Amino acid sequence: MNVISVKNISKNYLGKKVVNALKDINLEINKGEIFGLIGPDGAGKTSLFRILTTLLIPDQGTATVEGFDVVNEFREIRSRVGYMPGKFSLYQDLSIEENLNFFAHVFNTTIEENYDLIKDIYVQIEPFKKRKAGNLSGGMKQKLALCCSLIHKPSVLFLDEPTTGVDPVSRKEFWDMLTRLKQQNITIMVSTPYMDEAGLCDRIALMQSGEILSVNTPIKITKQYPDKLYAIKSDNNYQLLENLRKREEISSCYIFGEYLHVNFKTEKINISGVEIHEIEPGIEDCFIYLMNRNEGNRN
Numbered sequence: 001m002n003v004i005s006v007k008n009i010s011k012n013y014l015g016k017k018v019v020n021a022l023k024d025i026n027l028e029i030n031k032g033e034i035f036g037l038i039g040p041d042g043a044g045k046t047s048l049f050r051i052l053t054t055l056l057i058p059d060q061g062t063a064t065v066e067g068f069d070v071v072n073e074f075r076e077i078r079s080r081v082g083y084m085p086g087k088f089s090l091y092q093d094l095s096i097e098e099n100l101n102f103f104a105h106v107f108n109t110t111i112e113e114n115y116d117l118i119k120d121i122y123v124q125i126e127p128f129k130k131r132k133a134g135n136l137s138g139g140m141k142q143k144l145a146l147c148c149s150l151i152h153k154p155s156v157l158f159l160d161e162p163t164t165g166v167d168p169v170s171r172k173e174f175w176d177m178l179t180r181l182k183q184q185n186i187t188i189m190v191s192t193p194y195m196d197e198a199g200l201c202d203r204i205a206l207m208q209s210g211e212i213l214s215v216n217t218p219i220k221i222t223k224q225y226p227d228k229l230y231a232i233k234s235d236n237n238y239q240l241l242e243n244l245r246k247r248e249e250i251s252s253c254y255i256f257g258e259y260l261h262v263n264f265k266t267e268k269i270n271i272s273g274v275e276i277h278e279i280e281p282g283i284e285d286c287f288i289y290l291m292n293r294n295e296g297n298r299n
């Protein structure tokens, strides 16, 4: 049985303008996986998390978590999942210790009862346990929020952009922690806008504008890239970008760090006065390729 199953889920927000936040989403997530939802702001990641954690009702489709329906069996789900929302949602006026005790109390447990699960993370913030949550650094807030979401020993953990705005060292530590939680057989669904974190997941879904563009292991997604990709650099990359985008034989060209990444429609490459070499595509290249293809199909 899949731990999370999403079938034809759609969600619209009604307002002056209707927003199609999720369009016919289908996903299956296996036990013990670290599954990444990768996509830019507005892709629909939070809406999907909120549906799976029973905080939002879908307009269409069905979804189950640990075999329970997200609408009809929400109570069963709430006791089994941990949710770390994107925005810091703990009590800023309570200390680390008080926040943790509060969440333990809500779930009818104690810090001591499940200490084993949070120990690795908690020891890093314990020296500051009397400090108010509002006065913690980004990395420490994130560790506290993770502890609070784990305190009732959930079997599924939903983490919405847990590393956004967190320094690179804390980001690395955070992903190490997720690997340790996975070893305890916890299924983890995590969203991130950082493409480098995609490679740390067992499988990922690339999401854009409420749609899933691809689901696979990070390696398979990059292997499916259908074209040759070149990195090109000149003294003036902006001028080069403008020139290349006008050329008929170039199907895509975008800035990537100090290089431009370019696809050609033709095998023969006629370009001089630049540094050019073929490269292996990364997740971000795959994302851009799939996004362009999706937009092309729509037009």
Ligand SMILES: Nc1ncnc2c1ncn2[C@@H]1O[C@H](COP(=O)(O)OP(=O)(O)OP(=O)(O)O)[C@@H](O)[C@H]1O
Residues within 6 Å of the ligand: 013, 014, 015, 019, 020, 021, 039, 040, 041, 042, 043, 044, 045, 046, 047, 048, 086
């Ligand atoms: N309560 C709401 N009312 C109206 N529109 C909403 C609401 N919540 C989300 N949206 C819109 O739905 C779309 C998907 O938003 P969602 O928050 O699910 O995406 P996301 O990938 O998590 O992005 P972000 O990181 O910006 O939250 C966006 O266009 C967003 O503006």
